[in-house]
Amino acid sequence: MDGNKTVPGLIRHSRCKCMQCGTISQVEERHGLDLTRCPEGKEELLKGEFFQWRCPQCGMEADNAWSCWYFDPEAKLGIVLVPGIGSSGGEGAVQAMDRDLEGLGLPGMERRAVGNFYAMQELVRARDLELDDRVIQLVKPLIIGRLQAQGELVWNGFFQGVADPDPSEEPIQGVLYASQSQEPEYGRPIYLYDIHLTNRTVVHAGVNEMIFQMCQGMLEQLGEDRPEDGKFHLYDLDWAIRCHDRMQG
Ligand SMILES: [Zn+2]
Numbered sequence: 736m737d738g739n740k741t742v743p744g745l746i747r748h749s750r751c752k753c754m755q756c757g758t759i760s761q762v763e764e765r766h767g768l769d770l771t772r773c774p775e776g777k778e779e780l781l782k783g784e785f786f787q788w789r790c791p792q793c794g795m796e797a798d799n800a801w802s803c804w805y806f807d808p809e810a811k812l813g814i815v816l817v818p819g820i821g822s823s824g825g826e827g828a829v830q831a832m833d834r835d836l837e838g839l840g841l842p843g844m845e846r847r848a849v850g851n852f853y854a855m856q857e858l859v860r861a862r863d864l865e866l867d868d869r870v871i872q873l874v875k876p877l878i879i880g881r882l883q884a885q886g887e888l889v890w891n892g893f894f895q896g897v898a899d900p901d902p903s904e905e906p907i908q909g910v911l912y913a914s915q916s917q918e919p920e921y922g923r924p925i926y927l928y929d930i931h932l933t934n935r936t937v938v939h940a941g942v943n944e945m946i947f948q949m950c951q952g953m954l955e956q957l958g959e960d961r962p963e964d965g966k967f968h969l970y971d972l973d974w975a976i977r978c979h980d981r982m983q984g
Pocket of ligand 1: 753
């Protein structure tokens with residue numbers, strides 16, 4: 736990579752104080768992941784190292800988030816990160832984004848708001864696989880609900896990709912399998928998620944095609960399968976939980 740290349744406003748240096756030992760270290764904040772200006776932005780985002788912070792002194796780990804903009808015109812995907820923003824209570828901020836960027840709308844453009852870098856990664860992965868990110872959200876309460884029933888304390892979970900395991904192999908641990916017959920359906924594509932526990936452990940989990948399709952059906956039943964209107968939308972775990980609640984009610 737060309738070390739001399741500088742894009743104004745893209746990288747900002749800040750200082751970060753360790754919550755555990757008080758050591759101050761420098762953080763390189765990437766504020767712009769506009770692929771037209773930094774083509775390597777996508778790869779760096781998916782690698783995810785730049786926002787995972789580790790104290791050089793005591794080794795304490797944390798995830799960092801700062802305001803950031805991801806733009807991939809080829810994939811027609813624009814994501815704005817507002818640290819900590821969520822679908823409950825974040826409506827005002829999302830509407831403000833629409834006002835601020837009025838006139839910049841591109842037809843068919845998918846615009847999303849997220850509260851952390853994991854959610855940004857998730858959207859990029861979903862777009863690459865041409866999966867509906869709303870369905871990806873709707874799967875989460877099912878996986879997380881099961882882990883919570885097992886006594887785990889869950890912070891959140893994020894989609895990682897699709898695997899196509901050999902049906903003759905052992906079923907993947909941590910994957911929910913459903914089927915129309917009595918026997919669970921193994922071997923179809925598996926939608927993989929990393930579930931983050933509150934103690935920073937990551938649990939690998941997933942669902943089979945059948946459950947993914949069920950969530951697709953749920954999206955349509957709830958009338959949430961609207962075409963892209965070029966505005967910002969925020970679909971997260973809270974949104975998915977509200978959808979599941981509506982299905983029950
Ligand atoms: Zn420390």
